[in-house]
Amino acid sequence: MRLHALSVTAFGPFGGTVDVDFDHLGADGLFLLHGPTGAGKTSVLDAIAFALYGVLPGSRRESRRLLSDHAAPGVVPCVELDATLGGRRLTIVRQPEFLRPKRRGVGTTKQNAKATLTWHDGRGENLTRIDEIALEVERLLGMRVDQFFQVVLLPQGDFARFLRARNEERGALLEQLFDTDRFRDIETWFQDQRRASAERLAGRSESVDRLAAQVATAAGVDLFTGTDVVEWGTDLLDGAREQARARTEHLRTARAEHAVSRETARFAHRRREARERGAAAAARLAVLADGDAERAEQIAELDRARRALPVRDRAVTLDQHRQRAAVAAATMRRREQAAAETDAAVLVGTLSWPPRPADAEVLDAAVHRWSGERAVLDSVAGDESDRRTAVADRERALARVRSLETDLRAVRVRLDAVPAERARLDADHRVAVAARAGLPGLEARHQGAEDAARAHVEWARESERLAAAVTTAERARTRYDDLRTEWLDLRERRLEGMSAELAAGLEDGAPCGVCGATEHPAPASPTAGRVSKDDENRAGQRVSAAEVERTTADAAVQRCRQRVDELATRCADRTAAELAAELDEATTALAEARRAADRLTAIDTALAALDEETAGLRVRADAITAELGVTRGRTEALETRIAEATARITAAVGTTSTVAERRAALDAAIAAAVAWRDARRDADSADQAVTRLETDLAECAREHGFTEVTDALAAVRDRARCTVLENAVLDAEKQRSAAAAVLAEPEVAEAMAGDVVDTAAVDAEEIRLRGLLDEAIASAGDADSRLRMLEDLVAQLWAAADRLGPAHLEHAELEQLAEVVAGKGANARRMSLRSYVLAARLEDVATAASVRFRLMSQGRFEFVHSDDVGPRGTRGGLGLDVRDDYTGVVRSAGTLSGGEAFCASLALALGLADVVAAEAGGITLDTMFIDEGFGSLDSGSLDAVMGVLDELRSGGRTVGIVSHVDEIRDRVPSRLEVIRERHGSTLRVHAGV
Known part of the structure; x- marks a missing residue:
């Protein structure tokens, strides 16, 4: 990895843009990053880490507020x-969340x-996803973010703490740098296997105990x-x-x-039942013999x-015909009375009974005569x-004439009112057009009044803010003046006591920084109320802060005053009451104009509707006049x-009745005459049928052995009585046959004789x-059930006991191995597998750190790794001591002095960087930073350390030192x-000479 250039904008303490x-x-392989405390030296390293991984090192990682407080508003x-990472040059640009x-x-x-x-070589796709960029950087560097912060950005103070840390703390840091997840997984796997084995063993032991309890319960004995x-x-x-065999035999x-x-x-019950059946049969035969006369x-x-049944049927038929004849006679009388109420009344009393053939001809002739008269009436019915x-049409026409005359009057009244309404709408239309034309001016006036009123409210508010x-x-x-006066006074007092401050740094034999003398016979002594450089610096910081506060307050006053002037101009020196009255007036005028203008469309619609209505x-008036003339002409024709x-x-029926009335009278006479004629014929037929059936009934009675019909009807029995008689005769015969059959059975005959x-x-x-047998069955069943249950349970018990022995041995072996892997049990050094790695x-x-530690200490010190068990049995393997070649004693790193501890920490950091780099695949770290405190070194130690750092930059490597020590500068x-x-x-760059 080699860094080429860095650009930082609005990040951390850098309010603007700085470039490196x-x-x-780093042309000569070594450069110094320096500056006062809090200026932002570490922030340069934070920017590099953030650009690569998107996070900050150490405890600053959780910080999300990366936007500089000094940045101008809106700066991103x-x-x-x-x-160059992994042999490929690239540019990474990141913007943090802000x-x-x-x-x-x-x-x-x-x-x-x-x-x-962005790739400089153009190969591959440029990336824009944050997660993809982080994975690509980790792949190119070959190390995770925690490893990078420990190897490339050697953090200030971390390795001093690592040097003096306990085994657990040192192990936590090493786990961050070296991948031990697979060894942790192995430890976890062994613990899980031991836990699972213990659960299986407990389950098997519990199974054996449970089976033993079931066996004891089944056998009815105490627990094993x-x-x-x-x-x-x-x-x-x-x-x-x-026991089961004995109970089976029983x-x-x-x-x-x-x-x-x-x-x-x-056998005894069958003999008794046969005798009882024989006695019952003999008794039944005796009872039947007593009832022979009744049967x-x-x-x-x-x-x-049975012989009277046909006679009864003929008698029933005769009764039915007699009823029909009575009904026919009654119907004939009703028809005769109905005819008497019509024009056929002239025929009533002229006909005889029983009827003669000429009676029907008389009725038919009357019907023929009335039918002819009805034909004449049909000619005038139309x-x-x-x-x-025509009468109904005339009434409707007259009503229509009256309705049309009413509609015509209403139309003429509406036409007379149209001119006045048209004049009113024309006047409203002119007013609405004028209001719409004046709207823009009124809206502008209202906007100005509203803006002036709002400006006056803001002016009052800004005036309060200005005050x-x-x-x-x-x-x-006032505070700035007071603090500056205090700072100048402290500075003057410090200058007055500067001689005492310089004297405090003098040492015997060391040259004076002012005169160069090595003897100091009368150094100045500090006086009461002496002011130190820290006191002066703190006062200066307070002055700087007060100056910033004063400048900020003056700028706020200027902004408020400018805003108040702008708002006063917008108000035009008018009072709040004047502005409110002007705004109310403009609002009222604008509202009225808008209401008038809004009516324009409605007025146009009303005018168009009025024209269309006219x-x-x-x-409509023309149509009503034409229809009225036609309707009046139609009324005259009707x-x-x-x-x-x-x-x-009138010529056909006279004036006493109508055609319909006469036609109805003729229809009634014809219908009554025809019905009377048919009723006389039906009654005569019914009387003749009754006479025939009376003769047939007497002949039927004689044929079936009865002298008179009344004798035959007296012998008739209903169906229920006949059924009773038949059942009684048949039942007696069946009982006699059944009893004889029972007495004829051999078994019954033998029983009756014995x-x-x-x-x-x-x-x-x-x-x-039977009771003894039931007891034996229950006892044998219980024994068999207990035997089957015990056979099943004992077989299970044998199998469970056979599996329990090997399971004990397997679990003991696995438990011992898990204890060793976890650093317990037979593990004498108390080192877990992960601790061992x-x-x-x-x-x-x-080993790697000792090489540089010997160089820095002129061959005196080297590191010694210890795998002894820690205090109170804590895990071992992570001890780190120091061997002093001057004494040959191995001692704790905590006994080193400040400068020695710094050299040890730096050597340890560089050694750890070499090992982590080798662990990451032997990557080349062309650029690295060391953020450690060099102030604790004397000149000789500093020479040794600088020699080691000179060695680091061999082979083209660039080393950046973060320090504020003047001698390193x-x-x-x-x-x-x-x-x-x-x-x-x-930032300011000082190039090497």
């Missing part, structure tokens, strides 16, 4: 670095970070307390097998005894009922309908039609033996000076 040409500055902070003033309104808004990477659980389970299993004996007893009880009567009654239609700013400026000037009214139709109707059987004794014996890296660092001709100023720091 590292090719020119930026860092641009031109460098807050900028809002473009509109007040306040600030966040501006996100940006970055670009011995040493060999397998033998204990096997003994329980053997006992269960013996069950076989109980089943045989119960089978014999059950068969004996079944003979039932059979005779059933026979008469005239009557036409007259009704406050003047007061603040007066206080700032034209429509004229057309009057003529009505008169002609009335004359024809003695009575007592079943109570055999039932009691069968129940007793770091110890190897630290040993390499100590004399030794290093190429310098980059950081100058602290009031408005931000700047």
